[in-house]
Amino acid sequence: xxxxxxxxxxxxxxxxxxxxxxxxxxxxxxxxxxxxxxxxxxxxxxxxxxxxxxxxxxxxxxxxxxxxxxxxxxxxxxxxxxxxxxxxxxxxxxxxxxxxxxxxxxxxxxxxxxxxxxxxxxxxxxxxxxxxxxxxxxxxxxxxxxxxxxxxxxxxxxx
Numbered sequence: 001x002x003x004x005x006x007x008x009x010x011x012x013x014x015x016x017x018x019x020x021x022x023x024x025x026x027x028x029x030x031x032x033x034x035x036x037x038x039x040x041x042x043x044x045x046x047x048x049x050x051x052x053x054x055x056x057x058x059x060x061x062x063x064x065x066x067x068x069x070x071x072x073x074x075x076x077x078x079x080x081x082x083x084x085x086x087x088x089x090x091x092x093x094x095x096x097x098x099x100x101x102x103x104x105x106x107x108x109x110x111x112x113x114x115x116x117x118x119x120x121x122x123x124x125x126x127x128x129x130x131x132x133x134x135x136x137x138x139x140x141x142x143x144x145x146x147x148x149x150x151x152x153x154x155x156x157x158x159x
């Protein structure tokens with residue numbers, strides 16, 4: 001018969017509990033288990049934050065590449081992006097709002113831009129990134145404050 005030795009006395013739910021350990025058995029103190037759990041949680045959170053940040057940075061780079069490809073396509077077509085806005089809905093969901101002149105927006109050939117957007121979305125969209133493009137005419141009564149209040153911020157073109 002194994003000799004029983006007292007373990008720790010703790011209060012669980014307001015009730016005094018005494019754990020008893022068989023002599024020679026491995027014993028894990030309750031406080032040590034909590035410490036190990038908390039350490040694991042902290043390390044897991046740090047790893048998650050680091051992974052999420054790396055994913056966001058990669059998605060931001062890909063979104064930047066996509067809007068620059070679209071801008072070059074516009075230039076090749078003789079069109080000009082007058083305003084470009086980005087709304088980041090989450091680390092993996094980006095919405096672009098592209099403003100063009102009313103004349104270009106209403107031109108019969110403008111619909112071909114959607115073909116380019118379709119291919120861009122097909123190339124870049126995956127389980128960890130969703131890019132979405134929308135177009136609008138920039139008219140004399142265009143109110144940028146409305147766009148900004150919807151959570152978009154203006155992208156500045158660097159020369």
